[in-house]
Every structure is written in C-alpha cells, then in structure tokens.
Amino acid sequence: MRRGVILFFLVVISVLNSFAQKDLDSLWMNWKNPKNHDTIRSYSLEKFIWGKLIFTKPDSALKLGFEELNFSSKIKDEKWRSYALNTIGISYFYLGQYDSATYYQLKSIKIKEKLKMWDKVTNSYNNLGGIQHQLGNYDAALKY
Numbered sequence: 001m002r003r004g005v006i007l008f009f010l011v012v013i014s015v016l017n018s019f020a021q022k023d024l025d026s027l028w029m030n031w032k033n034p035k036n037h038d039t040i041r042s043y044s045l046e047k048f049i050w051g052k053l054i055f056t057k058p059d060s061a062l063k064l065g066f067e068e069l070n071f072s073s074k075i076k077d078e079k080w081r082s083y084a085l086n087t088i089g090i091s092y093f094y095l096g097q098y099d100s101a102t103y104y105q106l107k108s109i110k111i112k113e114k115l116k117m118w119d120k121v122t123n124s125y126n127n128l129g130g131i132q133h134q135l136g137n138y139d140a141a142l143k144y
Helices: 002-032 038-053 058-074 078-094 098-114 118-134 138-143
Strands: none
Touching: 002 038, 038 058, 038 078, 058 078, 078 098, 078 118, 098 118, 118 138
C-alpha cells in the first residue's frame, strides 16, 4: 500500500513537471516567433526568464534580460523596458553583484514612476531593501 502511494505521487509529480516544461517551451517559441505581436513576445520572454532561469541560472537570465532590454528599446515600449531593467537588476542580485543590481533597480524605478506603475515601484523598492539587507546595511534596508 505504501509503495503504491509513493509511486502515485511520483507519477503525479512527473506529469506536472512535464506540463511546466511544455509551458516554458511555448513561451520560448512565442518569444522567438517574429510574427507574434511585440507585447506577446515581450511577455513570453519575461515569463520564460522568471519561470526557468532567474533563480537557478542568473547568468543566463542576465543575458536574456539584456536581450529583453534591447527589444523593448527597439519597439519603444517603456513598460517592458522597466521590466527588463528589473530582471537585469535581480539577475545581478543573484550573481552577488549588488552595485549593478542597485543601478538597474533605480533605472527601473525611474521609468515605473514616470508611468505611474505604483505597485511595480513598490516591488522595486522592496528589491533595493533586499540588496541593502544582503550587504548588511540594515538601517538602509529599512528605508526602502
């Protein structure tokens, strides 16, 4: 009985993992397809980075974050540019490059404030607080 329950859970986990991989593959294909609308492409790349790379392969996330930044600049979309800057900042954070992380978070905040994306502004300030906390600057972290 116990083996059956364990086997059942292993099968369920395996199936769920394959669905997640298919979703990521679809996101990647949406990003790479130039026939898709720019918003769909931007959204797909952002979700791909955050769903697959940011926490496990921040160096790869950083590379794609810069690709996202170049694309958002090319299409002149400030919202997606702010997301790309945030992604770059978080990638630098996970790489332990806190000065660069701060720089890109501040650039992201500037755009988000201009666009009045207040919920996203608060997220970026929270990220800055996390950077300061990681550096041991607890008083500065509390300011964010």
